[in-house]
Amino acid sequence: MRLLNVARVTPRLWVAAVLLLLPFAPAHAGKTLDQIRQRGQLVCGVSTGVIGFSAVDSQGRWSGLDVDVCRAIAAAVLKDPNKVKYVPVNAEQRFTALQSGEVDLLSRNTTWTLTRDASLGLEFTAITYYDGQGFLVPKKLKLKSAAQLRGAEICVQSGTTTEQNLSDYFKAQGVNIKPVVFENFEASIRAFFSGRCQAYTTDASALAFIRSKEAQKPDDYQILPELISKEPLGPVVRRGDDEWFTIVKWVVFALIDAEEYGVTQGNVQAMKASANPAVRRLLGSTGDSGKPLGLDRNWAARAVAAVGNYGEIFRRNVGAGSPLKLGRGLNALWTQGGLMYAPPIR
Amino acid sequence: MSGRRLRSFALQGAVAVALALLLWLLFHITAANMRERGIHSGFGFLLQPAGFAIGESPLPFDSADSALWALVVGLVNTLRVALPAIVISTVLGTAIGLGRLSPNLLLSGLCKAYVETLRNVPLLLQLLAWYFVVTDLLPDSGAALQIMPHVFLSKSGLAVPWFGDGGAFAGLDLPVRGRFGVTGGAALTPEFLALLGGLSLYTAAYVAETVRAGIQSVPRGQSEAALALGLSRLQGFRLVVLPQALRSIIPPLTNEHLSLSKNVSLAVAIGYPDLVSVADTTLNQTGRAAECIAVIMAVYLLLSLLTAWASAWLERRTGRWAQRP
Numbered sequence: 001m002r003l004l005n006v007a008r009v010t011p012r013l014w015v016a017a018v019l020l021l022l023p024f025a026p027a028h029a030g031k032t033l034d035q036i037r038q039r040g041q042l043v044c045g046v047s048t049g050v051i052g053f054s055a056v057d058s059q060g061r062w063s064g065l066d067v068d069v070c071r072a073i074a075a076a077v078l079k080d081p082n083k084v085k086y087v088p089v090n091a092e093q094r095f096t097a098l099q100s101g102e103v104d105l106l107s108r109n110t111t112w113t114l115t116r117d118a119s120l121g122l123e124f125t126a127i128t129y130y131d132g133q134g135f136l137v138p139k140k141l142k143l144k145s146a147a148q149l150r151g152a153e154i155c156v157q158s159g160t161t162t163e164q165n166l167s168d169y170f171k172a173q174g175v176n177i178k179p180v181v182f183e184n185f186e187a188s189i190r191a192f193f194s195g196r197c198q199a200y201t202t203d204a205s206a207l208a209f210i211r212s213k214e215a216q217k218p219d220d221y222q223i224l225p226e227l228i229s230k231e232p233l234g235p236v237v238r239r240g241d242d243e244w245f246t247i248v249k250w251v252v253f254a255l256i257d258a259e260e261y262g263v264t265q266g267n268v269q270a271m272k273a274s275a276n277p278a279v280r281r282l283l284g285s286t287g288d289s290g291k292p293l294g295l296d297r298n299w300a301a302r303a304v305a306a307v308g309n310y311g312e313i314f315r316r317n318v319g320a321g322s323p324l325k326l327g328r329g330l331n332a333l334w335t336q337g338g339l340m341y342a343p344p345i346r
Numbered sequence: 347m348s349g350r351r352l353r354s355f356a357l358q359g360a361v362a363v364a365l366a367l368l369l370w371l372l373f374h375i376t377a378a379n380m381r382e383r384g385i386h387s388g389f390g391f392l393l394q395p396a397g398f399a400i401g402e403s404p405l406p407f408d409s410a411d412s413a414l415w416a417l418v419v420g421l422v423n424t425l426r427v428a429l430p431a432i433v434i435s436t437v438l439g440t441a442i443g444l445g446r447l448s449p450n451l452l453l454s455g456l457c458k459a460y461v462e463t464l465r466n467v468p469l470l471l472q473l474l475a476w477y478f479v480v481t482d483l484l485p486d487s488g489a490a491l492q493i494m495p496h497v498f499l500s501k502s503g504l505a506v507p508w509f510g511d512g513g514a515f516a517g518l519d520l521p522v523r524g525r526f527g528v529t530g531g532a533a534l535t536p537e538f539l540a541l542l543g544g545l546s547l548y549t550a551a552y553v554a555e556t557v558r559a560g561i562q563s564v565p566r567g568q569s570e571a572a573l574a575l576g577l578s579r580l581q582g583f584r585l586v587v588l589p590q591a592l593r594s595i596i597p598p599l600t601n602e603h604l605s606l607s608k609n610v611s612l613a614v615a616i617g618y619p620d621l622v623s624v625a626d627t628t629l630n631q632t633g634r635a636a637e638c639i640a641v642i643m644a645v646y647l648l649l650s651l652l653t654a655w656a657s658a659w660l661e662r663r664t665g666r667w668a669q670r671p
Contacts, residue, residue, distance in 0.1 A: 092626060099385055120633040121385035141488075141526075147522050152526045153401070153487075153502060158614065158627055163398040167409040170399075178401045180537065181623060183614035187474065191617060195501050195537065196481045198526050239384045 006217070032104055032237070032244035033077065033294060041083050044070035045103035051209050051319040052111045052326075053129075062086045065317040066107040069128055069195040069235055073105065073251045073302040076295060081306035089188075091158075095120050098238055106236040109203070116236075123245055126252040127234045128310075128317075129332035130339055132227030133165045134204040136211055139222050141198060146226040150175045155197035157188045158314045160186050162202055165229035189214050199224075203231050209324050247293050254300040256342035257282055258309035260333055265308035268301055282345050296303060310340060358425045376636070389610035391632045392417070392641075398627055400619045402535050416542050420624030421645060426466045427620070428607040429542050434546040435606065436599070439553020446558050456552065464551035470612055472548055477616040484536070487527025498528040503535040537618035541610070549606045556602060560595035561587060600657035604650050621645060 013215045026208070036042050045068055046054035070079035089097045089108065098106045099121050109131075110116075112124040135154075136142050141313045156162050157180045180197055182188035189210060192200040200210070204227055211218050232307065235252065237245050258264075263271045264280040270287045280286035283304075284297030307313055312333060315321045332338025363590060380387045396416040403419045445457035455650050464472070477502035479503050485491050490500035498505040498521055505521035505528040521528045564587045572582030613620035622642060 091630060092635070095633050099383060103656075115631075116633060119386040121380070151524060151529060155617070158623065158630070164409075164626055164631055165397040171409060177399070177401050180401050180535075180617045181614075181619060181627065182617045183623070183626065186616060187617070190478060191481060192482045194478065195486050198487070229498060279578040 018237070019325075026032070032241045033247065036077060037340045041085050041087045042070060042074045042078060042080065042105065043087060043103045045094055045097050045106040045108055046070070046086050047108045048090050050109055050206065051213070052205065052322060052324045054086070054107070056086075056088075064318065065129060065313055066109060066314055068307040068313045068317065069107045069252065069255075070105065072255060072307045073248060075302040075306035076251050076254075076299040077247065079302060081302075095122060098122060098236060101238070102169055103236075105242070109206045109233045110233075110236055112232045112234060113161065116291050119241045122236050123239050125193060125237060125245060125249040126342075127232045127339075128252060129205070129233040131205050131231035131233055132330075133162060133201060133205040133229040133231060134207050134227050135224040136200045136221055137198065137224060138195075139220055139287040143222075143224060144226050146228060147173055147175070149177060151177065151198055152198040153178045153180055153196070154199045154201055155180050155182065155188050156201050157185050158183050161229070161231065164202055169228040205318060208326055212323065226288070243294055247295065250293060250345075251299075251303055251340035254282060255310040255313065255346065256333070256340050257345055258300070258304045259340075260313040260335060260342070263304055263309055265305060265312055268304045272301065278344065278346070377494030380636070381485065386417070387634070389634065389637055391628075391634055394632075396628065397631055400624065402619060404531070407664075408556035411617065413632070415644075416624050417621065417641060420619060423618070423624075424607070424610045424613075424620045425638050426624075427545065427613070427618070428610050431542055431549065431610075433544040433605055434603070434660070435549035435553055436543075438546065439550035440557050440604075442550060442554035443561070446554065447561060459549075461551045461554050464548055465555075469544070469548050469609060470615055473540060473612055473616055476544045477536065480536045480540050489664055490523065491530050496522075497608040501529055501536065502527045503533045503539065505533045513543060533617075537616050540616055541613050541618050545606055545609055549602055551608075552597065552602045552605075556595055556598045557591075559598075560670040563594050564590045572596075589664070593661075596657060596661050596664060600654060605659075607648060607649055607653065 037127060049055045052064055052065040054062060056062050065236050070084045074084045074223045075081040077078045094106055094108055097103050117124050134147050154177050156166060156179050163179060165180060191197060194282055211221050215221050237248055263279060271279055274280060276331050277286060281289055283301040288297040288300045290297045318324045328338060330339045334341040373540045377387060392414040394411050395410050396413045397409055399409050400419055405419050405424060407419045442457045442460055445453050448454045484499060487502040488501040490498040493499055496507050507520050549607055568586050569582050572586040610620050611622040614623045625638045626644050629635055
């Protein structure tokens with residue numbers, strides 16, 4: 001192909017290159033935890049830029065909900081939340097990057113599905129965000145529900161579960177739609193706002209951002225009330241290393257438990273002296289919750305001190321303290337009508 | 347058989363065996379490692395339902411159809427752009443190549459400007475530019491422009507009457523205004539039009555240079571001799587220069603056609619569901635990266651071999667033609 005466009009072709013070449021390396025990678029990669037300690041660095045696969053989840057600023061600093069999960073794990077395992085190397089991977093590359101050992105952990109708004117969990121040599125650890133797919137439409141079409149999109153052209157970005165949800169939902173309704181599928185996020189947005197499609201679809205968390213940041217007049221657009229799919233997002237690890245799997249899972253649980261018990265970034269040191277036995281176990285003042293995980297007793301305290309509890313992470317990156325201003329919704333604690341529920345630390 | 351030939355055969359045989367062994371090892375170890383890591387492999391997923399819809403296709407497609415059928419639809423979409431683009435770019439490129447040789451300075455200057463502009467701007471940028479110019483300029487699909495009875499132009503593309511579902515005898519399916527725009531008939535989407543136009547115009551610049559170089563490779567004495575024999579300029583060109591030029595034009599022209607069919611894969615950037623776009627989606631639904639990339643590679647290899655084979659046949663034919671007394 002003449003004048004290969006480097007920016008576009010590189011990801012596919014990259015997948016091909018990593019696949020070629022597969023035969024030479026050792027079949028037993030060894031214990032992930034030992035490797036991370038030896039390296040002194042956690043290698044985290046993140047997105048190439050989803051505001052609120054994982055995005056890089058002009059100084060090269062990563063931030064977002066998925067990034068904070070990496071930082072919390074680095075704090076628990078390496079005692080320093082900054083010892084993380086972020087590897088941006090696109091939707092096509094992500095599973096190959098994890099399979100081949102390029103990254104220790106995939107924390108990249110990835111939907112937990114059966115096929116992915118059971119057939120790709122990967123395991124989903126826990127859910128850090130309950131998302132769902134929605135629709136953004138121009139107000140001038142005067143739509144009240146997604147069911148009215150019969151015959152509409154819908155712009156969508158490829159490389160996600162989005163296309164299948166779209167097809168499933170409208171098939172169940174007996175309605176025909178025409179997807180217009182773009183590989184690149186910017187192109188898909190540009191096409192929608194130029195009027196090529198009557199609707200744009202992706203996860204609801206991203207729709208809010210697109211409406212407020214990408215539309216020239218946000219008020220000309222509305223998000224339809226329906227969520228047509230379940231998109232549980234969370235960190236993913238390679239199959240076959242149960243210890244590492246357990247550590248990642250429990251760091252996430254600790255962040256959620258910390259919110260439930262009122263342990264915050266600010267009060268974590270003071271809370272070590274709390275009278276509540278559950279808090280004392282979480283923060284290592286009573287018993288040693290780190291030992292079964294292969295960590296020291298202060299693992300959870302360090303994670304919370306580094307990034308705050310789940311509620312603080314949510315607020316800072318996607319909630320009221322962020323430009324996205326998303327409500328907690330399903331992501332509220334179970335004690336407040338949401339789905340965030342972590343097994344107890346005992 | 348002489349000792350020398352025997353040695354050469356033995357050497358070639360050994361290299362071929364070593365190469366085959368290497369390929370087998372590569373395949374075998376990859377498969378073993380994937381198994382070891384619990385990565386399912388195999389091509390069985392091709393027969394499972396695809397699970398996604400395809401925006402435009404001349405063949406009937408439903409998300410319940412198999413992934414294999416989705417890939418076939420993608421391949422047909424690739425060919426639907428590649429074949430007309432090959433014809434358009436060859437005709438246009440030849441005209442521009444001849445124009446560059448014209449003694450008319452304005453004409454040759456314009457043709458030169460065309461070639462230099464088009465081939466020095468990356469194709470992807472050209473495609474995006476065409477696509478967004480097209481979608482920005484056209485009216486909203488709700489307010490489609492009727493340019494002829496039952497022919498509508500809008501952001502959804504060019505809607506024209508086409509045969510109904512029952513085939514050619516069921517009569518024409520006429521486009522009419524619907525809920526969100528024009529429904530019925532056949533639609534040439536902006537994605538298709540931008541890709542077809544962009545690829546044709548871009549490749550034409552290269553074809554023009556190939557044609558110009560081929561004609562200039564025929565020594566000047568040949569056309570002078572033709573004039574001396576009493577042939578007119580046109581006759582001399584057609585009977586003396588062109589047959590000789592074609593022999594040096596056809597091999598590089600094949601390269602242009604090959605590049606063009608591979609460049610169709612840039613379709614993913616502007617939302618046209620070609621083979622690569624469909625395979626990418628399949629890869630993401632199933633996670634079978636190795637298999638999907640193998641399928642793309644095999645199909646492109648096959649396409650390229652077919653094109654090269656057709657061109658070799660053409661070369662032999664024109665070779666005979668040039669040798670004819």
